[in-house]
Amino acid sequence: MAGARAKTHNFAAGPSPLPTPVLEEAAKGLLNYGNTGMGICELSHRGKEFKPIVEGAEANLRKLLNVPESHAILFTQAGGTGQFSGVVLNVLAYLRSKRASTSYEEYRPPVLDYVVTGAWSSKAHAEAQRLSIPAVPGGKPFAEPRIAATTKPSKYTTLPKKEDYDISSDADMVYYCENETINGIEFPLDPNSPFAFPFDSVPKDALIVADHSSSFLSRPIVHLERHAIIYAGAQKNLGPSGVTVLIVRKDLLVDTTEACKLGGCPVVPIMMEYKVLADNSSLYNTPPTFAIYVSALVLTYLLKEKGGIEGLEKTNREKADMLYSTLDEAQSKGVLTCVVKDKQARSWMNVTFEIVGQEKEKEFLAGAEKLGLYQLKGHRSVGGVRASLYNAVEIDSVRILCDYIRTLYQ
């Protein structure tokens, strides 16, 4: 079966490819986990088999990303979209509980600054606006979401430069999305890049919250320790869809019910409260056991076979460099155009381009499939071509894609 798999090169934007050795192991575990005679989906999440899996996943994730003890690692459900709401609800409860002695009348709705660089951060901002609707018509909103920077005028094809930010001096939270999958925009690692996220401009006490869904585990997280919350849906570099990872600074694990009773923050559905997740080691209710199991296998694989986060960074840089330089050359020949012009704003994970000439794109995609190069179609909202280079995409697959791109003009 692995042979059949080897013929395909899967550039899906997510759910995306998983390492073949992991899937082979998971297929066995699905039928008979650890010689129990029972499959992994058929075992209690509170039993002696599953607990080490979730604990091991947490420990390996901590090791891979060097997560300090100041931060908890939690597994939950409902994806990045679930966290558009989750981060706001938990942050508002945290801020309210920090100001517990302030009366409701005197309580100032927190200022939430959003950096909007694409569809996902835009949706996150929209959700913050929804969640701020006053509970009493004409009353005080729960929060004041603002836009600290946006690249909407460019149709989200670049990042703001340092001077484009207008971070509120009274911001309680600053939010960004590390990698926007649709156009392929990603904050650069280099702090000296004009497109780097301006950590230094964020007020010292403001919480930094980041959506790392689509770049998680592809390379180190810049200033991880400075973040209050980092979250990521699993289905890019970590595992199957259905599990979401949270890295949360431990002082944010507050009793949201008590905060809510003070007035001024919305109530948090029990499954969304980070403290409940943490107090129960991510097992408050039945977790998505299979998705966590496969993620645990992936984490072990990344540590043992891929050289940890440094190894992943090296390989992913190589893959991205190879594809972008091929594209830049092809662009100079006039056969295609890169969507993201600013090289330092380009995503390592999602590489987007447009084939020049009517009908040419359809031909390009059809020709690709004949070579086993799959799922290259751009997002339905923008069209074009998108090659996603997540961890499980081998460098050989990128090479084959590059060879194919060169046939456009050679």
Add this chain to the structure above:
Amino acid sequence: MAGARAKTHNFAAGPSPLPTPVLEEAAKGLLNYGNTGMGICELSHRGKEFKPIVEGAEANLRKLLNVPESHAILFTQAGGTGQFSGVVLNVLAYLRSKRASTSYEEYRPPVLDYVVTGAWSSKAHAEAQRLSIPAVPGGKPFAEPRIAATTKPSKYTTLPKKEDYDISSDADMVYYCENETINGIEFPLDPNSPFAFPFDSVPKDALIVADHSSSFLSRPIVHLERHAIIYAGAQKNLGPSGVTVLIVRKDLLVDTTEACKLGGCPVVPIMMEYKVLADNSSLYNTPPTFAIYVSALVLTYLLKEKGGIEGLEKTNREKADMLYSTLDEAQSKGVLTCVVKDKQARSWMNVTFEIVGQEKEKEFLAGAEKLGLYQLKGHRSVGGVRASLYNAVEIDSVRILCDYIRTLYQ
């Protein structure tokens, strides 16, 4: 591998066993789905492969349970616990939007009647209380949760009788949990039983909401069409943990943002709004594709190999009858006691008993494992023995368990 599986008899309370042919198919699909060369977890949820899976699952579920067109079938995440909040939030938004012309000042918080028959319905009631906390201290609560009946005095070892209910004449919603897994309590199918759920006592306009997580697909749902919302976590009879099914009367699919703006109902996180799920055919964001895929395989299997819901009812009745009559006989010999004395309140899915004599229970469980009878330990909150007889537990496994129980006195 199937051979290795055949030696075990898995009585887990959930996540619970899945049919072996389904798992064998799923193990193939995990590596290479439908000869795409790619695994099911590696394919886009918006692609041509996955859409028929989710649509087929919906169609088969509609067929199996005879769900009328008045009701939508939705797939979501976060389990039954997620729906403890989800149902309240959506119901409150629905009720508010129905009374859109009533001013906030004149709007009366809805009355939510809970029938509390165990840990799960008790948790659901507690969540309704949390969600009712006024947004402004001393202000109007969002709802008035009440208890319409409770069996707490019996430590949840029986069901209320018809005369024990005190359903509010102004109830806007009446909630029950069809099967309580911890003690093994289930509402009987027979409408003439003194323990039957009193549908006739529910005010005509009140919404009936039911948690069917642990009995879903084991037999027909009594008065399905009378329910406003039925929900079920998958991990008992449907599939792996990580996916939740909703059957929702279509008029409940309301824009919760608009309702919220009227004041008087809490804001609904975007992922929890039923209308958003329905408008996007359960694909608003990346769904748990593997869990849905396996559920779809199970649904086909139940229809084709298990005689549909009538076949399942027949087999499950047989399994429960066999085990309970064995237990009643063993009880008469003084070697064990059944937790649920009222025969008509006994669960078909979770059968609970206690072994008489110190240390005897430990011996019983250890002896069971030697015979390949697994996961029989009672819930950590009550102890004892619990044999869960979900669909994938074969009648032969029950027979072997019964034979083993008889060795206690033979």
